[in-house]
Amino acid sequence: xxxxxxxxxxxxxxxxQKQSGKPFVDAKxxxxxxxxxxxxxxxxxxxxGSGRQWKTVLHGIESGSPAWxxxxxxxxxxxxxxxxxxxxxxxxxxxxxxxxxxxxMVGPNLPIKQVCSVPYIEPDAETIAKHRKKAxxxxxxxxxxxxxxxxxxxxxxxxx
Numbered sequence: 001x002x003x004x005x006x007x008x009x010x011x012x013x014x015x016x017q018k019q020s021g022k023p024f025v026d027a028k029x030x031x032x033x034x035x036x037x038x039x040x041x042x043x044x045x046x047x048x049g050s051g052r053q054w055k056t057v058l059h060g061i062e063s064g065s066p067a068w069x070x071x072x073x074x075x076x077x078x079x080x081x082x083x084x085x086x087x088x089x090x091x092x093x094x095x096x097x098x099x100x101x102x103x104x105m106v107g108p109n110l111p112i113k114q115v116c117s118v119p120y121i122e123p124d125a126e127t128i129a130k131h132r133k134k135a136x137x138x139x140x141x142x143x144x145x146x147x148x149x150x151x152x153x154x155x156x157x158x159x160x
Contacts, residue, residue, distance in 0.1 A: 025046075025057060027068045027071050030042065030060075030071045031074065034071070038078070042075070043075055061094055062094055063094065064095075088119070090119075092118070099139045117158070139158075
């Protein structure tokens with residue numbers, strides 16, 4: 001019974017419904033905030049306090065949805081070393097779900113070696129192998145000739 005109560009209490013957090021009268025963080029809202037307030041202000045807002053909103057943003061980016069990838073691209077222009085690492089890790093996870101979307105972002109703010117890596121601190125051999133397998137499978141689905149060089153570079157970077 002306790003599990004059911006905890007699950008019901010967490011539903012607003014899991015399914016993105018309103019909580020305490022405030023809308024849950026979604027990509028469209030975050031993107032609009034960045035456009036109106038600037039990425040540095042929004043980044044500071046999400047990373048202050050408990051960091052729960054920042055974790056929600058990172059989880060959204062990990063989904064690989066185009067809207068969340070757009071948010072990541074905007075935030076990368078204003079992030080510091082620690083938050084940039086968080087974004088890189090989330091984008092490396094997103095690579096397994098939307099390789100074409102992530103590869104299209106590669107550029108000055110997003111080096112290929114950062115997203116075509118294993119996004120774990122001190123991972124064991126099994127974790128490394130699993131991530132590389134998922135990333136390679138996602139990359140193999142990328143057929144765009146515009147992304148061919150990024151795909152090849154990413155596959156090579158995954159091996160290091």
